[in-house]
Amino acid sequence: MEKYAIIDESAFPLITIQFTGAKSTDENFIAYLQENKNCYRHKEKLGIIFDATNASLPSLKHQQMQAAWLKENKGLMEAYCLGTAYVIPSAAVRSILRVIFSIQKQPVPYQICENIDEAQVWIKSALSKNLA
Structure with missing residues (x-):
C-alpha cells in the first residue's frame, strides 16, 4: 500500500503531516485517519x-x-490541538478543504499558508502563545 500521508512527530509538539501525492484508496485513507488520531495518544x-x-x-x-x-474527534482536537496550518499552493486542493469544512467545521484555530515557511511561523507562534 502506498501511503497517503507521512506523519513526522520528531519535533513534537509540532507535528508535520506531508501528503505523498498518492491517490486516496479506502486502505491508505483509513490508515491516514488512524495515524492522524494516534498523534493525540x-x-x-x-x-x-x-x-x-x-x-x-x-x-x-x-x-x-x-x-x-x-x-468524531472534535473533543480530542479541542482539548489538545492548539492550531493547524495548511500548506496548500493548489487552488483545487484549497477548494476541497473548503468542502470538507462546509461538511464539518474545523474545531481549532487554523491558517491556510502558501508555503512551509509561512506555516512554520504561524504554528510556532500558536504553540509559543499557548505553551508559555
Missing part, C-alpha cells in the same frame, strides 16, 4: 502542519470520511 498540547504541496485530490467518499473524522 500523548494527551499533550500540540500543533500540526498539513503539507498538501504534493496532495492528490481525495475522492468525495474520502472527503466525507475526513469530515466525519473531524466530527
Whole structure:
C-alpha cells in the first residue's frame, strides 16, 4: 500500500503531516485517519502542519470520511490541538478543504499558508502563545 500521508512527530509538539501525492484508496485513507488520531495518544498540547504541496485530490467518499473524522474527534482536537496550518499552493486542493469544512467545521484555530515557511511561523507562534 502506498501511503497517503507521512506523519513526522520528531519535533513534537509540532507535528508535520506531508501528503505523498498518492491517490486516496479506502486502505491508505483509513490508515491516514488512524495515524492522524494516534498523534493525540500523548494527551499533550500540540500543533500540526498539513503539507498538501504534493496532495492528490481525495475522492468525495474520502472527503466525507475526513469530515466525519473531524466530527468524531472534535473533543480530542479541542482539548489538545492548539492550531493547524495548511500548506496548500493548489487552488483545487484549497477548494476541497473548503468542502470538507462546509461538511464539518474545523474545531481549532487554523491558517491556510502558501508555503512551509509561512506555516512554520504561524504554528510556532500558536504553540509559543499557548505553551508559555
